[in-house]
Amino acid sequence: MIRTRYRLCLTLQAPLLTHAAGTLTLGLDAATQRYRGQPVINGSLIRGNLRHLLGRFAQDLAQVPDPTDPRLRPVRGQDLAAWFGPDQTADAEPQIADLAFGLFWRLDPASVPSGSAQPARHRIAINAAEVVAEGQIQIAESAFAVGAEPTFTGELRARFSDEEARRHCERWLGKALARLSAIGAQKGVGFGRVLRAELLRLEPVALIEPPLDSAALGTRVGLVLHLNQPFNIAQTARFQPENNRYLNHDQIPGAAVKAVLARAHGGDREALQRDLEIDRLVVTMALPAPRSAPARRLPLPLSLAVFATAGGPVVHDLALEDAPCLLRYGDEQLPPLFLPDWKEAHRVAACRAWDPAGTDRESPPAHLLVVRTAIRPGENVAEESQLFALECTDVQDHCWCLDLDLDQVAPAARRAVTERLITLLSGGLQDLGKTRAGARVEVRSHPFGPTAPPQPIAIDGRDAWLILVRTPARLLPARIEDLLIPSTNGGERLKAAYSEYWTGACADLELRHYYAQQELVGGDYYWRHFRGREDYRPEWLTLAGSVFVLTSRPGADPERVRAAVTRWQRSGLPQVGDRAQDTWETNPYLRENGFGEVAINDPRHQALAPAAEALHRLPEDLP
DSSP, rough: OEEEEEEEEEESSSOOBBBSSOOOOOOOOOOOETTTTTTEEEHHHHHHOOOHHHHHHHHHTTTTTOOOGGOOOOOOOOHHHHHHHOOOOOTSSOOOEEEEOOOOEEGGGSSSSSOOOOOEEEEEOOOSSSSSSEEEEEEEEEEOOTOOOOOOEEEEEEEEESHHHHHHHHHHHHHHHHHHOSSSOOOGGTTTEEEEEEEEEEOOOOOEEOOOOOOGGGGGEEEEEEEEEOOOOOOTOOOSSSSEOOOSSSOHHHHHHHHHHHHOOOOOHEEEEEHTTTOOOEEBBBEEETTTSSOOOOOOTTTEEEEEEETEEEEEEEETTOOOOOETTTTTTOOOGGGGGGGGHHHHHHHHHHTOOGGGGGSOOEEEEEOOOOOOTTTTEEEEEEEEEEEEEEOEEEEEEEEEEEEEEEGHHHHHHHHHHHHTTTOOOOETTTEEEEEEEEEESSSOOOOOOOOEETTTTEEEEEEEEOOBBOOOOOOOTTTOOOOSSHHHHHHHHHHHHHHOTTTEEEEEEEEEEEEEEEEEEHHHHHHHTTTOOOOEEETTTTTTEEOOOOOOOHHHHHHHHOOOHHHHOOGGGGGTOOOOTOOOOGGTTSSOEEEOOTTTHHHHHOOOEEEEEOOOTOO
């Protein structure tokens, strides 16, 4: 497999208009798309125009026989399917194209004289009688003066089976770029004329820093991902407001990282197991952090409560409390406010109390909406009703931190697996998510997660373990009789279901009480891809921030308990009983893929606990 990077420079002649989506400035009907304050061109726009041109070439050359000289080979429909991806129906499995276009082509500021922009341009509509339509005047932003020649630069990546395939693609891309006459909106009246297009092959570079000797690494290492563009990891098994909008989380699941590593390896399933033992490799969720302070910070626990006092919000952690209570404050008794009921001031106070050094909570990654549409074949215009939008996480000033754990890999194979992983990571990670973002990888010999075994705390004279769920976990079985999880009441049935899980995970522990939230997941894609052999049934995920308080049963074996909780802290929570035999092909929520991570007995739970005399406990039978 040959992997190649290219830089494509497009010099255009203004006026130019690439439509922006969203709220427009008062008085404008059309605005220029921008990223970080500068005009940009969508990579998907360039990709669509090139595919359209090559599609016309393929149609015109369909009857031309293949010559004996491969250098004269015409472009075919199968070439387009390989380079740009096949045309897919709504229920088709996604396929990755050989060509990956950058998300944005960015403006070279030196190509545009300072102060050359015009405030706006005015257009009118013509009716069927070929006269000006009444009231149809359009005011469009003009980012560049007429005659200006802005240059936009971006990158595309490619993979080819051999050198001949690379030359064939480069030849026809060059022909399409030579015929690319205009780009953007209003091309029919002279907007966005392409003056020059230059495609330059770039030399490969190693993207891992610093180089490390695999022998110096332990069985768990930390990785820092420095992404090169906004990304979208679609929530395929979660609620989507509309079919044409893809929501996104700021976290990158370990499954996405493992998929990229598997693709970079290029082997089949047998080779991946032999070379990487990929099913036993644990890759945690990649969490965002400021570039200046890489870390994997814990979520806010759902046991955290805010009390609205006259002097401002007061924050306490009620993880040790197993019954409703009020806070005595002067002559008042104040009820706790938990996360679902917080206002912004409560959230800020809770963040500062739980994580005073967590500056990333004050500046989480920004989001942007990238809107795309299909191009009508033969006409090179936007297709009707073929619009979709990606909600993307921006990567400016942030990195993503995760751990890679080889503890479950066979000891005799760890050294070889580590060396192969270092080799794969040396080229960085490519094709992350729907925008096919790339990442430079920084490998650290010390992991982000704790390495020391957790120590028990005492509750009512028994060893106790406070389990804080760091990433979503599937702890409830799919078939629970009459479990509807209502917003009020029904708590005993839910507690019984959770108790059954924890007893199955470690028979020496029992659930004392918990603070948890659940989310229902499912959908057509989830059912077809993972559960297609069963009747459709959505499932419950326990969300990050949930807290479970476990205590040792009378006569429990302390060493067995300590071994279990240490294993959970390192590798995540085990699967619930009805999914114990699942693999990545039938369950996306495996602990090996970053789900079910936990922190155990974090000292802040006790540090933020209120004094016993400050609480007024309510009767357990309170309605």
